[in-house]
Amino acid sequence: MPKKHRNLITEKKWLKAVDAYELGHRNGSQLARELGVSPATVSRELKRRGALKGRRVAETLVELEVSLTTKARQRARERSLKEIVALERVALLNVMIEDMVKSVLTAGGAEELALAASKVAEVREALGR
Numbered sequence: 001m002p003k004k005h006r007n008l009i010t011e012k013k014w015l016k017a018v019d020a021y022e023l024g025h026r027n028g029s030q031l032a033r034e035l036g037v038s039p040a041t042v043s044r045e046l047k048r049r050g051a052l053k054g055r056r057v058a059e060t061l062v063e064l065e066v067s068l069t070t071k072a073r074q075r076a077r078e079r080s081l082k083e084i085v086a087l088e089r090v091a092l093l094n095v096m097i098e099d100m101v102k103s104v105l106t107a108g109g110a111e112e113l114a115l116a117a118s119k120v121a122e123v124r125e126a127l128g129r
Contacts, residue, residue, distance in 0.1 A: 009035050017042070018049055024057040096123050 017035060020026040028046065032039040100123045103116035 009037065014045060014049070018046065018051045019056075021046060021051050021053055022056040023060050024054040025060070027053070093123075093126055096126055 013035065017026070017031045021028070021031060026034070028039050028042045031046075032042045035042065096119075100116065100119040103119040104113065107113045107116045
């Protein structure tokens, strides 16, 4: 009778499997497929190691909460930066428009409005028109 080839699983792999099982990332069948052993072998080894399914699921929730909080803060920072840029643009446009209005008012009359044309063109370009 030929010898069966035993699939030797390192301690490191078993520790990862136990972590996955206790964190709720994998069940026994999934671990058996990944490790290349029978579900009975996985069940026996998990029992021997005192592993309980989902015992550490709270850790997964904490990791998820931290991840979501970090992403939310990042989005808020990005939003704030966009708002700052928009406010700076509005302030710059206000200064340009104020300068344009002063130029038009100081031009004095219709024949001198050509002097304010460059300011009007500058504001038009800044507004994208």
